[in-house]
Amino acid sequence: MSMEVYKIRVLLHYLVLCIAITTCHALAADNDELYIVFMRDRLATESLTVDSHLKVLSSLKGSEHIASKSLVYSYTQSFNAFAAKLSSDEAKMMSDKDEVLLVFPNQYRKLHTTKSWEFIGLRPQSKRNLKVESDIIVGLLDTGITPQSESFNDKGLGPPPAKWKGTCGRYANFSGCNNKLIGARYFKLDRLSDPNDILSPIDTDGHGTHTSSTLAGSLIPNANLNGLAKGTARGAVPSARVAMYKVCWASTGCADMDILAAFDAAISDGVDIISISIGGLTGNYTSDSIAIGAFHAMRKGILTVASAGNDGPYRGSVVNHAPWILTVAASGIDRQLRSKVELGNGEIVSGIGVNTFEPKKKLYPLTSGIDVAKNSDTKEASRYCIENSMDPTKVQGKLIYCKLGSWGIDSVVRGLGGIGTVIESESFLDAAQIFMAPATMVNGTIGEKINNYMHSTKSASAVIHKTEEVKIEAPFVASFSSRGPNPGSKHVLKPDITAPGIDILASYTPLKSLTGLKGDTQYSNFTFMSGTSMACPHVGGVAAYVKSFHPTWSPAAIKSAIMTTAKGMQPKVNRDKEFAYGSGQLNPTKAIKPGLIYDIDDMSYIQFLCREGYKGSAIGTLLGQGPINCSKLLPAKSEDAINYPTMQLALKRNQETTIGVFRRTVTNVGPRISVYNATIKAPKGVQITVKPMSLSFSKPLQKRSFTVVVKAKLKANVLIKSGLLIWRCGNYTVRSPIVVYDPLFDQFEGTHLL
Numbered sequence: 211m212s213m214e215v216y217k218i219r220v221l222l223h224y225l226v227l228c229i230a231i232t233t234c235h236a237l238a239a240d241n242d243e244l245y246i247v248f249m250r251d252r253l254a255t256e257s258l259t260v261d262s263h264l265k266v267l268s269s270l271k272g273s274e275h276i277a278s279k280s281l282v283y284s285y286t287q288s289f290n291a292f293a294a295k296l297s298s299d300e301a302k303m304m305s306d307k308d309e310v311l312l313v314f315p316n317q318y319r320k321l322h323t324t325k326s327w328e329f330i331g332l333r334p335q336s337k338r339n340l341k342v343e344s345d346i347i348v349g350l351l352d353t354g355i356t357p358q359s360e361s362f363n364d365k366g367l368g369p370p371p372a373k374w375k376g377t378c379g380r381y382a383n384f385s386g387c388n389n390k391l392i393g394a395r396y397f398k399l400d401r402l403s404d405p406n407d408i409l410s411p412i413d414t415d416g417h418g419t420h421t422s423s424t425l426a427g428s429l430i431p432n433a434n435l436n437g438l439a440k441g442t443a444r445g446a447v448p449s450a451r452v453a454m455y456k457v458c459w460a461s462t463g464c465a466d467m468d469i470l471a472a473f474d475a476a477i478s479d480g481v482d483i484i485s486i487s488i489g490g491l492t493g494n495y496t497s498d499s500i501a502i503g504a505f506h507a508m509r510k511g512i513l514t515v516a517s518a519g520n521d522g523p524y525r526g527s528v529v530n531h532a533p534w535i536l537t538v539a540a541s542g543i544d545r546q547l548r549s550k551v552e553l554g555n556g557e558i559v560s561g562i563g564v565n566t567f568e569p570k571k572k573l574y575p576l577t578s579g580i581d582v583a584k585n586s587d588t589k590e591a592s593r594y595c596i597e598n599s600m601d602p603t604k605v606q607g608k609l610i611y612c613k614l615g616s617w618g619i620d621s622v623v624r625g626l627g628g629i630g631t632v633i634e635s636e637s638f639l640d641a642a643q644i645f646m647a648p649a650t651m652v653n654g655t656i657g658e659k660i661n662n663y664m665h666s667t668k669s670a671s672a673v674i675h676k677t678e679e680v681k682i683e684a685p686f687v688a689s690f691s692s693r694g695p696n697p698g699s700k701h702v703l704k705p706d707i708t709a710p711g712i713d714i715l716a717s718y719t720p721l722k723s724l725t726g727l728k729g730d731t732q733y734s735n736f737t738f739m740s741g742t743s744m745a746c747p748h749v750g751g752v753a754a755y756v757k758s759f760h761p762t763w764s765p766a767a768i769k770s771a772i773m774t775t776a777k778g779m780q781p782k783v784n785r786d787k788e789f790a791y792g793s794g795q796l797n798p799t800k801a802i803k804p805g806l807i808y809d810i811d812d813m814s815y816i817q818f819l820c821r822e823g824y825k826g827s828a829i830g831t832l833l834g835q836g837p838i839n840c841s842k843l844l845p846a847k848s849e850d851a852i853n854y855p856t857m858q859l860a861l862k863r864n865q866e867t868t869i870g871v872f873r874r875t876v877t878n879v880g881p882r883i884s885v886y887n888a889t890i891k892a893p894k895g896v897q898i899t900v901k902p903m904s905l906s907f908s909k910p911l912q913k914r915s916f917t918v919v920v921k922a923k924l925k926a927n928v929l930i931k932s933g934l935l936i937w938r939c940g941n942y943t944v945r946s947p948i949v950v951y952d953p954l955f956d957q958f959e960g961t962h963l964l
């Protein structure tokens with residue numbers, strides 16, 4: 211897992227070559243015998259709750275003995291549920307029982323630096339509320355942590371805040387906690403089949419160490435990877451405390467039942483913010499372990515921040531899209547890691563990637579993979595520099611040019627005595643891959659140039675230089691960042707926010723080489739990773755930062771502050787617009803002074819779910835109580851039945867003009883006496899009106915309501931149109947994108963589906 215999530219996806223794109231690579235199967239691991247069962251009753255005491263789980267299982271299994279053997283987890287802290295081994299018939303019978311609300315199968319998910327903080331304006335000298343910050347506890351569900359990492363040194367920190375109820379066990383390979391890393395546990399009740407899986411919170415992958423140091427790492431001067439990206443590494447809230455809940459494993463990925471157990475623990479331990487860079491499945495909100503866990507967290511005042519996924523640029527690929535989750539897309543910062551490739555004819559082209567090797571000679575012979583094939587049968591494979599396809603005598607001492615088919619071909623070429631590899635690829639060019647032998651990656655245009663040069667001479671030569679930092683235009687949404695529209699609801703725009711997630715430098719584990727690939731001998735305390743996994747802790751950190759100024763704010767208030775203060779992104783460079791970047795780029799120093807907030811209480815979410823057509827029994831799962839009677843709730847008067855900081859209108863096919871009426875209420879958290887005026891930006895063909903156009907406040911926390919009416923006509927070949935509502939008062943700007951989209955737009959054809 212780890213950023214390899216992003217890499218594994220690459221492999222899946224080259225299915226032909228996939229068979230050779232074992233990791234392809236890792237994500238398909240499935241165990242259809244494990245189910246999660248949500249009970250109808252509220253929680254009693256812990257022992258009574260476990261007893262009731264055993265009782266309902268016994269009634270199915272015939273004996274308490276068999277029942278207790280099949281019980282895998284009892285969730286007893288925050289919600290009344292258990293995980294157990296069941297046959298599909300038993301699962302069906304279980305769901306028919308009166309005392310049971312919902313049964314769903316356990317599934318496996320996958321995991322989805324310091325310059326990045328400066329880039330978005332959170333500088334070491336930025337205002338901080340240190341006293342409160344050190345009382346903030348951030349919980350991460352991830353691959354574990356590296357306790358000896360400098361990022362988690364506890365210099366200057368006193369004992370954990372009194373509210374902390376969590377634990378930090380001592381395990382093999384885990385040296386324990388301190389006043390910075392105050393909690394560390396692991397959750398795994400499934401088979402262990404990978405030598406990298408150590409039953410301890412230790413991070414053998416690097417992903418969890420990376421995300422937690424990005425979120426809340428202490429300051430470390432001179433962080434770098436072989437001299438690249440040198441600077442002070444730090445998290446958003448360097449004084450906050452960290453609690454790690456390890457739920458992702460090399461053998462299985464991240465199991466729903468472990469994720470639920472970790473949420474259950476984190477909520478009762480007393481964390482303030484949960485950051486989870488895991489995804490991979492999308493479903494409805496009541497059978498998605500992350501949505502359920504986050505809902506329970508929200509009800510205890512804890513905001514869950516989650517990654518949007520790395521399945522972009524495909525539309526509708528966003529995951530973790532429940533309205534009570536803050537869903538994070540990934541963007542690039544203004545630094546790229548590039549290597550110059552000098553050709554024998556003097557021409558210099560540019561490739562991307564981390565190549566830490568300095569060439570020894572001025573030029574080396576250059577040849578194409580096809581021309582060094584073992585024999586005519588391996589020509590197709592040698593075009594991709596696949597293992598066993600090339601003739602070592604022809605590779606020796608040369609630079610080889612090949613197409614990207616799988617990761618690690620730089621090492622294959624090196625292993626045959628080659629000098630280096632120039633890899634051509636049409637995609638995956640916005641994030642730097644780390645190479646374990648001299649290599650760089652170029653796009654098709656440059657590939658053609660190199661090919662032309664090779665064909666123009668009998669003795670082509672080239673050299674790959676060590677990687678340098680290059681300044682580029684930013685921000686832009688990463689190509690891999692998952693896109694809307696939200697597959698879970700037509701009424702909620704997702705993702706919510708964008709944050710840096712390309713080439714992020716943060717702490718790493720000493721237990722894994724930089725690439726994790728066979729033969730790599732590069733190790734470092736810091737490394738670059740890319741993914742929405744890396745963007746997520748940036749937002750988690752800013753959520754903690756906002757909370758350090760406003761400890762009493764609800765999760766929805768913190769989320770609203772982060773969204774309405776985001777910086778607008780360029781629709782020109784991000785053609786999916788808000789479906790790529792949500793409300794825009796994270797803007798930490800503004801997020802602590804939002805002026806107004808769109809708050810949402812628990813009942814509003816229930817009303818929203820009823821309106822979305824969820825069954826009362828399924829909603830009960832989220833509340834940890836019996837079925838909800840949706841018909842008893844007041845009818846929602848708004849298009850979306852929720853006080854969301856953004857607005858999304860799905861065009862209706864059977865109507866000439868679709869009209870959406872959005873009702874919103876804002877709460878004054880800015881100056882006591884203030885007047886906010888509305889500015890509306892409506893795209894061509896869309897009419898947006900706001901009533902009233904001015905909101906006056908005379909005291910703190912005063913609420914004011916307004917109505918937004920959006921009228922739009924369906925237009926061929928348009929997926930999304932962007933409008934905007936901004937409330938302004940002095941320096942305060944409260945920004946809400948309003949999008950209109952065609953839910954039947956066919957992403958492949960660019961037309962409407964009928």
Ligand SMILES: *[C@@H]1O[C@H](CO)[C@@H](O)[C@H](O)[C@H]1NC(C)=O
Pocket residue numbers: 358359360735
């Ligand atoms: C890496 O971190 C460990 C533990 O903090 C430290 O002992 C070691 O000196 C570091 N290595 C380098 C090269 O800085």
Ligand SMILES: *[C@@H]1O[C@H](CO)[C@@H](O)[C@H](O)[C@H]1NC(C)=O
Pocket residue numbers: 382383408721
């Ligand atoms: C973990 O601890 C065991 C027992 O002390 C040891 O044999 C093993 O090498 C350790 N593994 C790692 C990755 O440190």
Ligand SMILES: *[C@@H]1O[C@H](CO)[C@@H](O)[C@H](O)[C@H]1NC(C)=O
Pocket residue numbers: 560653654655656
């Ligand atoms: C290929 O890469 C070069 C160098 O980064 C860049 O200037 C060029 O625009 C790229 N071409 C395409 C089609 O992406």
Ligand SMILES: *[C@@H]1O[C@H](CO)[C@@H](O)[C@H](O)[C@H]1NC(C)=O
Pocket residue numbers: 313314494495496497822823824825828
């Ligand atoms: C959500 O999924 C569960 C389990 O698969 C199902 O029982 C329920 O009907 C679904 N609800 C909605 C609104 O789709």
